[in-house]
Amino acid sequence: MIIAKDDLPTFLDGLLGTYQVFVPLADGGESRYVPLAPGGTFTWQGVNTRKPPKEILFPQSEVLYSYEVGGDRVELREHFDKTKRVVFGIRPCDARSFLHLDRVFLEQEHQDPYYRERRENAVMVGMACLEPASTCFCTSLGGGPFAADGLDLLFIDLGDRYLVRRVTPRGEALLREQPALFRPAGEADRLAAREAEEKAKSLMSPIPDLSGVKPWLDAGFGDPLWDRVYEKCIGCAVCTYLCPTCHCFDLTDEAEENQCVSGVRIRTWDTCAFPLFTLHASGHNPRPTGKERFRQRVMHKFRYFVENWGEAACVGCGRCIINCPVNLDIREVLREIMARAAGAGVSA
Amino acid sequence: MDAGPEPKIVGFLCNWCSYAAADLAGINRLQYPASVRIIRVPCSGRVSPLFLLTALRRGADAVLVSGCHPGDCHYTSGNLVARRRFAMLKSLLEFAGLDEGRVNFTWISASEAADFARVTTRIYQRAKDLGPYRGALRKESGVPRRE
């Protein structure tokens, strides 16, 4: 389908009656997905927002349930978020991350009902990348600047209009809510979209071949590589908190006024970068230093997740590269691994 | 007293002086505001900035730290070390936007029961004038708070 660019505000405004609409917004060099106000406008020129849209499905802090302990009973109240949402302007890499999150939260024996409620009530509308950034490497990880995985609709910017690809019935239904704004795409539109896609792909930086990473990691747990590669890591949570696929969390209780009578259990993001993440009450820590913790991050993304789900837990969005306080570049780490894989193999 | 919610004031009082002054105020039947909740500490030097932040974070409308007069510290210099800390802390909190009058420091010796009553009454009055603390340290949290 085709929608004129001038009609986009009308389209989004029209959704506001039913949905909370999230759009990417820049604010003084920072950026994230924020709710659109009625009649509000937004422009987005960057590639990826600083914070990924992950927080819409999996907020940094959320209440799971509240409790009240009475004399002989406990009252528990679950806090589900059933807000209907449309997230507009999602980049294909971030959209792909939803599939990874789905696996962790929905495709295991125990489903996560908090994630499920948000996920089922969110329509994901993507925006194809015309000009990928130099830090983008989605194509190395099964994605692409025009990929639609994880999306319900994909918008492609054709100058004065968007070509809208209908990816799922849910996305199609969203268009049908305001049929007057859309017309069928013509051959010229489709051709323009194909050309834009070819151009975007040609703008991607040289793609690191990652095929050898997993096999090397399988045998490389004890490799001396790990003794040096983490060395400049300061152990903060930037790479994990800004990663669209990182999903680790903590569960804690918040008692009201410090009494054990009523309060809430909250879930907050946590990270393998912090020593406390794995510290036992006894004082033993299976990942005692930055070396083990950095190895865990790489191993989890490129080996363990592949083992469990068939794909790496990385979508190549480049956020950890751009935002690392010390420029520890995951592409360099992968290149080093590939070099070792190609060379002498694993030195025990 | 006028209507409106009663302020909550947390007072961290040194065991050797101000706490005794509060005690003496009671013995002498000197009135001081019941809104002052006293926490006895071994020395004003024991009072960490985190104590005051926590009090404000968790419901206090004003805080008071009171220790021995400089030179009279039971541990020789605890209050002198604390004095620098308090100078910086009060400046920082007010720079962060906290109303003047919510964080208070003073020296009151064991015999100065009347001073204790007067100071706490003034702090109470100022806290009452300021109204409940609803500043940035009291914003959103995981706990659905009942007011």
Next chain:
Amino acid sequence: MSKQEELRATARRLLAENRVDLILGYTAGTLPLRTTPFFARTPAEADLLVWNAFCEYNLTNYLPRYTGNRVGIVVKGCDARSLVGLLQQNQVQRERLYVIGIPCAGVVDRRRVALLAGGAEITAADITGGEIVVRGRGFEKVLPMEEVLFPSCRRCRYGNPVLADVVLGEKVPERKETYEDLAALENMPAVEREAYFAREMAKCIRCYACREVCPMCFCKQCFVDGTAPQWLSRWVGTADNLFFHLGRTMHLVGRCVDCGACARACPVGVDLMAFNRKMIKDAEALFGYRAGLDPEAHLLLGTFDPNDPEPFLFRG
């Protein structure tokens, strides 16, 4: 010989003569406007060291990890003052260090460059003379260096390292330090200031990059991580974030040297320096104290003077 060549030669010599086990320095980064910390262990690796206005990291942060090694370390003016702080607090041993001081005219604030460049991706940046040239897809922009230096650098009084075993290159002229950066905030009504900080704190994601990158944050357990008592909620929101930053600021009183590493590390651009700057200003005004100048000096809050001022006192 440029400072960079001098640096390489010095590092090469130190490693070749086995006077140090490693050199903490900088090497080329993978992104424009960036270098990256580098740990050179061989004379050959010494040739990968770089020195330029993108060397923004305070490498003294790594020193407590290498207490068992003889370390050569590259320090700028601010880093040297951090090193003094670490020495004051017995976190490093002077005799195991070889300090390579480099007079520094300031490091580039990459956020500011990005903002001035209009927000499009910068793919290359070069410094020539007093200017920085940035390029991206279809644009090129020339910016005066003085305008893109990090705020701490623009007011830095201590560009020349206060402590070093060798100083490379010419001294840089001393700048005049002012507290103009605080004026706007100080002149605001308290309620507006509170609103400003509330907005800043709301941005914080508590990744603790500020803490992890700070050489003075060497505590084995940070107050935010304790569970008994648990000072801080794990909830990330304005109030707990403010609690964290106020607690951290108090912990840095008399120790922060205004190197700005925290603000540069922050991924979401929280104004992290305002609190610290206020404390630096007060410490000087009230106690005549500057952090990081004298390894033998007591810390500001670790000592007292019987005649210290009492501006805070409530007399009822």
Next chain:
Amino acid sequence: MKNPYLPMPARIEQLVVETTDGNLKTFVLRFLRDEDRRVFDFVPGQFAEVGIFGKGEAAFGIASSPLETGRVAFTVNRVPGGVVTNALHNARVGDIVGVRGPLGNGFPLKAMEGHDIVVIGGGFAFTTLRSLVAYVLHPQNRGRFGRLQVVYGAREPGLLLYKEELEAWQKREDIELTLTVDRCSIADRWTGCVGVVPKIVEEIGPDAAHAYAVVCGPPVMIRFTLPVLDRLGFPPERVLLSLEMRMKCGIGTCGRCNIGHKYVCKDGPVFTLSDLNKLPAEY
């Protein structure tokens, strides 16, 4: 669908101080709601998250046997500075706690049937082993397993758990129980063995031919026991270990308890030695 994060309220029905140092207490719990009692259908070796409202929760192995219907027991070691274990130790009979579970895989009972079982435990890790032994000893089950040998050790006699039950076991014919301590004094009136667990196991020399060895204990005990089992001829496939990790969610989501690509909370806590040998030694 059930919310896996929601605890099931249970009341502390009975409290037993197990050890002379007072640091180990057994909590016998009864669920407040009948439906929870039915949901809590477990096998020995599984664990649950037990929590005090307002303090948080922690993972504890289930110490009771599934056949002790209606109640479930946990033995909790008070850890200095541990918020949850201290809160539990301060709790009293009648207090309400939250329980999430059963979690984890438990011992592979089907595979173990028809085999001899050698249970090797040390210190306070004996909890899920107690569940296993009680399960095997139950008249419904005893015939389905072969010889049952148990070696259980502690630093000193006062630190052995479940003393009354141990006495009862010692009187039975269908279980060969060996108790040992690292050290004891005359006042202890100790009549069992003295010596560390691996040494006692070696002395007893259980027949590995048709046996499963189940090992739970402190890391140092495990480290020295495994070579003994190897010498006795136990293949790694028939050596079972139960692991401890810091856990939060208990359902393989929160990400902290992994060893390699396995999550101790959902793929474990029970692993065969051969499984573990394939995983990185990061625990």
